[in-house]
Amino acid sequence: xxxxxxxxxxxxxxxxxxxxxxxxxxxxxxxxxxxxxxxxxxxxxxxxxxxxxxxxxxxxxxxxxxxxxxxxxxxxxxxxxxxxxxxxxxxxxxxxxxxxxxxxxxxxxxxxxxxxxxxxxxxxxxxxxxxxxxxxxxxxxxxxxxxxxxxxxxxxxxxxxxxxxxxxxxxxxxxxxxxxxxxxxxxxxxxxxxxxxxxxxxxxxxxxxxxxxxxxxxxxxxxxxxxxxxxxxxxxxxxxxxxxxxxxxxxxxxxxxxxxxxxxxxxxxxxxxxxxxxxxxxxxxxxxxxxxxxxxxxxxxxxxxxxxxxxxxxxxxxxxxxxxxxxxxx
Ligand SMILES: NC(=O)c1ccc[n+]([C@@H]2O[C@H](COP(=O)([O-])OP(=O)(O)OC[C@H]3O[C@@H](n4cnc5c(N)ncnc54)[C@H](OP(=O)(O)O)[C@@H]3O)[C@@H](O)[C@H]2O)c1
Numbered sequence: 001x002x003x004x005x006x007x008x009x010x011x012x013x014x015x016x017x018x019x020x021x022x023x024x025x026x027x028x029x030x031x032x033x034x035x036x037x038x039x040x041x042x043x044x045x046x047x048x049x050x051x052x053x054x055x056x057x058x059x060x061x062x063x064x065x066x067x068x069x070x071x072x073x074x075x076x077x078x079x080x081x082x083x084x085x086x087x088x089x090x091x092x093x094x095x096x097x098x099x100x101x102x103x104x105x106x107x108x109x110x111x112x113x114x115x116x117x118x119x120x121x122x123x124x125x126x127x128x129x130x131x132x133x134x135x136x137x138x139x140x141x142x143x144x145x146x147x148x149x150x151x152x153x154x155x156x157x158x159x160x161x162x163x164x165x166x167x168x169x170x171x172x173x174x175x176x177x178x179x180x181x182x183x184x185x186x187x188x189x190x191x192x193x194x195x196x197x198x199x200x201x202x203x204x205x206x207x208x209x210x211x212x213x214x215x216x217x218x219x220x221x222x223x224x225x226x227x228x229x230x231x232x233x234x235x236x237x238x239x240x241x242x243x244x245x246x247x248x249x250x251x252x253x254x255x256x257x258x259x260x261x262x263x264x265x266x267x268x269x270x271x272x273x274x275x276x277x278x279x280x281x282x283x284x285x286x287x288x289x290x291x292x293x294x295x296x297x298x299x300x301x302x303x304x305x306x307x308x309x310x311x312x313x314x315x316x317x318x319x320x321x322x323x324x325x326x327x328x329x330x
Contacts, residue, residue, distance in 0.1 A: 007198025017049035019281030024057025230316030262294030
């Protein structure tokens with residue numbers, strides 16, 4: 001699978017990416033030796049677009065990815081992010097978008113990753129004390145210095161994206177988008193399509209829930225999903241209806257629920273006229289191969305309609321703090 005999907009600003013990536021977050025503890029424990037093998041397997045299978053962030057594992061996720069890059073830097077389009085202080089496991093203590101912080105965060109990421117350039121550098125969350133234009137000007141300075149090739153933004157509103165594009169081309173917006181998280185379709189996705197910005201849906205499998213393999217009642221104490229309203233017992237049990245629909249579409253296509261969830265996103269890209277590159281994460285090598293099967297899966301109009309109806313019935317917010325994601329600030 002050679003890189004074939006063109007995001008914005010001329011950034012070409014593999015049609016499916018790999019979400020690195022799952023390789024440091026966030027949805028359960030991880031064996032570091034196995035995690036490196038999983039990363040190599042993703043690249044062997046043709047996934048060259050690898051996603052990480054400085055906060056995943058409080059820096060240890062980038063360090064893990066550096067071990068892949070040591071051997072295969074040229075095979076990878078590397079994306080990382082700045083802005084959050086803390087870690088998904090321990091919680092976040094601050095969000096920073098001020099220029100001195102951005103410059104320092106980038107240098108630390110470059111050091112942890114053992115590389116001298118990031119292909120796609122994302123602002124991870126908005127710090128509302130800093131105008132977006134000011135943050136993107138600082139990010140553009142990093143491009144001028146040759147330390148970053150392309151810029152991205154995560155969980156921005158349509159308005160914030162427009163303002164950012166007035167400063168520097170934006171290659172991609174990375175926000176949550178899946179069968180059970182469709183709020184971005186209202187404003188952000190149309191803005192991205194209009195502005196020539198690609199979309200990188202995160203948590204495309206609903207943090208695993210859409211695959212039907214997650215029992216919300218038995219998540220570990222440190223599992224990040226325990227903090228998300230739609231994983232709370234009552235909501236999760238109502239949301240089994242969405243999983244049932246995904247499962248029934250999968251059964252008719254001789255596919256798996258994960259493949260249906262990913263193929264649904266690729267179909268939305270075609271419907272809405274913008275490049276869409278989901279970044280599912282997994283600790284398991286065989287699931288990488290399974291997820292890649294989505295690229296060859298075609299969903300019929302009636303199946304897309306059934307999945308759309310199921311998504312209308314989702315119970316519970318995707319974030320405990322509504323302003324944490326774009327929807328709450330629109
Ligand atoms: N920008 C942001 O704010 C933000 C937020 C969240 C995530 N992200 C990025 O997006 C990436 C993906 O999101 P995510 O990890 O939250 O959620 P996801 O990709 O929707 O789901 C990941 C979960 O699904 C399971 N899984 C993967 N493939 C599967 C399959 N074929 N069958 C059954 N289960 C499967 C994994 O479990 P196993 O490990 O057990 O396979 C894992 O727990 C992250 O890795 C990260 O890079 C970004």
